[in-house]
Amino acid sequence: DVKVTQSSRYLVKRTGEKVFLECVQDMDHENMFWYRQDPGLGLRLIYFSYDVKMKEKGDIPEGYSVSREKKERFSLILESASTNQTSMYLCASGAGGPREQFFGPGTRLTVL
Amino acid sequence: DQQVKQNSPSLSVQEGRISILNCDYTNSMFDYFLWYKKYPAEGPTFLISISSIKDKNEDGRFTVFLNKSAKHLSLHIVPSQPGDSAVYFCAARARMTTDKLIFGTGTRLQVFP
Numbered sequence: 001d002v003k004v005t006q007s008s009r010y011l012v013k014r015t016g017e018k019v020f021l022e023c024v025q026d027m028d029h030e031n032m033f034w035y036r037q038d039p040g041l042g043l044r045l046i047y048f049s050y051d052v053k054m055k056e057k058g059d060i061p062e063g064y065s066v067s068r069e070k071k072e073r074f075s076l077i078l079e080s081a082s083t084n085q086t087s088m089y090l091c092a093s094g095a096g097g098p099r100e101q102f103f104g105p106g107t108r109l110t111v112l
Numbered sequence: 113d114q115q116v117k118q119n120s121p122s123l124s125v126q127e128g129r130i131s132i133l134n135c136d137y138t139n140s141m142f143d144y145f146l147w148y149k150k151y152p153a154e155g156p157t158f159l160i161s162i163s164s165i166k167d168k169n170e171d172g173r174f175t176v177f178l179n180k181s182a183k184h185l186s187l188h189i190v191p192s193q194p195g196d197s198a199v200y201f202c203a204a205r206a207r208m209t210t211d212k213l214i215f216g217t218g219t220r221l222q223v224f225p
Contacts, residue, residue: 035215041217042201042217042218048212050211100161101158103148105155106154
């Protein structure tokens, strides 16, 4: 079974804090993705990575950065959290090609 | 510009009946389409997919239909069960991309007894 795990299910942070969201997959997938889900907006791609140390911006990268030092791990960083970054954050991994992506359980982040 | 659209935010269906969820797209370069199901406070789980070279794919109670000329796909669930109550997202992949998926905004399905 493919497993994608995320470091926290729920997180509460203060405005201006630096926030790290960690994601680990165990299927040796090349590709990893970070999305956020907001009501009425669906899933929007923040960043993705198709190889170690490689990253590409998604549709809404502003205010975020990422790190992929190892193939199995993909981190999302909020340099200075703001209230409009309160959201559900979802990590996914995929083998590439016309195949599905596998999602982690999500992190519900609240920025106060 | 929303390339994948789910125009119905919600759908309510009686148990045992058919549920039909719809999705429209605008990009003719999409070559692979997927449906995901999401329960609250959980990540989306893959349900079923279809390649653009097919017009139908079936897996148990779930069937996806693709109409390329209309740029429309639909998910049929027969018979619907209360456990199917969730948010359903359609997604599409464009040919010659780095495997990005474009997601619709989701349809909340409620199956009542």
